[in-house]
Amino acid sequence: MSNPHGGSPAASATYPCGGCGARLEFSPGTNVLQCPYCGFRQEIQASGQQIREIAIEELGSLPRKPVGQLAPYTLVCQRCSAQTQTTATAGLCQFCGSPLVLDPNATGQIIPEGVLPFAVDHNGIRTSLGKWVSSRWFAPNSFKKVVNAESTKGTYVPHWTYDSATFSHYRGQRGVHYYVTTRDSNGNTRTERRTRWYNVSGQVSRAFDDVLVPASMALPVDKVDDLAPWPLPEAQPFQQQYLAGYYALRYDVEPENGLGEAKSRMSKVINEDCRRDIGGDAQRVDHVNTNFTNVTFKLMLLPIWVATYMYAGKSWQILINGRTGEIQGERPWSKVKIALAVVAALIALVVLFLVFRKH
Incomplete structure (x- = not known):
């Protein structure tokens, strides 16, 4: 398959280690790229760019292709020259495991303004998952054995943010x-x-700032919404280095559609x-007529650890906020534990009845 512009496969950026020649990856909670083998560290230099709010009136002049016309990208690994076909804008080479990060100008989409880098690493995930699994009282005991930090995949998920003055x-x-x-x-x-x-x-009047709308339908929107709040003031101007070693989804919700959802969220x-x-x-509210003015938007990448596991022949998914460790996910239920809890509750009610009857 060709790249979104119908040309030759697109070379993807990689970051060679200055110590051993391997490839550097972004280190969560820092501002550096680090080699997973020898520990060599390279600081991410400030780009001098600022995160911009784009006036909605400028949307029509931005270079982009409709989502429905985008084909999978063909990324060329700079280490082993293998080609990987994907709809992600960042990932790992399927042959040598090197980070692959597509030039944002080659995506055919609006370029992200900002990125909220990962702050929770695998050790943090292990702690959060351990607490989450342990608190699922009515999950099967064997459930704990199939959920682990090693099965998670760090993924930057695109979000639209919208600002608006309303009257x-x-x-x-x-x-x-x-x-x-x-x-x-x-x-x-x-x-x-x-x-x-x-x-x-x-x-009434209100000014809205950074109303978030998920721009990808690859993950359950309600679960992604429940990972909030996000510390957006800590976001950095977009640089490809933050994506090294992680996956990044391209948006499949057009900004016009995202604006409709944002207005719905503002209206509530x-x-x-x-x-x-x-x-x-x-109170009864019969009718509201709202005027939205000074509407701006931008594309942001937010960090989510995604864990997908199999249990009892079914696929289950867990999402973890890559900044706060907040978890939203699915889990199986133990029929035996639920039945025992019901029996215990009935016994307790009978005992209470007999005690009160004696008195």
Whole structure:
């Protein structure tokens, strides 16, 4: 297969070790490339670039190809000359294991503005996974044997971020509670809470900064969202060196579609702003009209450790935030443990019943 521009296979950047000649990889939690064999370290020099916010009006002038027209890339390893076909923009040579990082200008896509480098290494993953597995009380005991740090794959996942100033007009109702006491024919009284509703309207404004929208559907979006929060202020201007030794997905969600999702996420926050502005004891929001202005966006790469394992003939996946160690994942359930827990709960209820019956 050809590269996205229909030309010859694309050479990928590698970083030779100055000590033993092997290939350097980015070392999590540092700002250096390090040799996994001899320990040689090479600092990543500042590029002098800044992470830019791009006005949405500039989107049409950016050089890019539609996602649907992109073919897999053919990467050429600079160490063994092998060719690897992939849809990732960074990975490892399938023959010699050398890091492969595609020139962002050769991807046919919008170039990332920033990257949040990995900070959690394999030792950190081992600790986080150990705690996570141990806390899955109702998972089979054998589950612990198949989940390990060595099976994880460090992957940079693309995200769109959006900024916007918003000004919203709303219509709704403010509810005020009041209480009514009634008396039945036997003289018994009962107090009921009722709500009196008043029509209201108003306006709220809010500035949104870095609303994140996953730009790849390769991983479950809800699980990726649950890895938040991300320390975005710690992001670095994009440089290929941060990807050395890791995988990087290309985006398959166009920025226009991402903006629609971002507005939907902003609207949920705006709805809560309207409720607070309405006040009272209860609120109804009937209609909100929002004007989005000064909209900007950028492409960011966020670090996720991905673990996929087989258990009971089924594939399971675990995602780990590469900065904080937060884990979101799937796990099997032990029917035996659940059954024993149910039996124990029933026995406890019977014992409590007998104790109270005696008294």
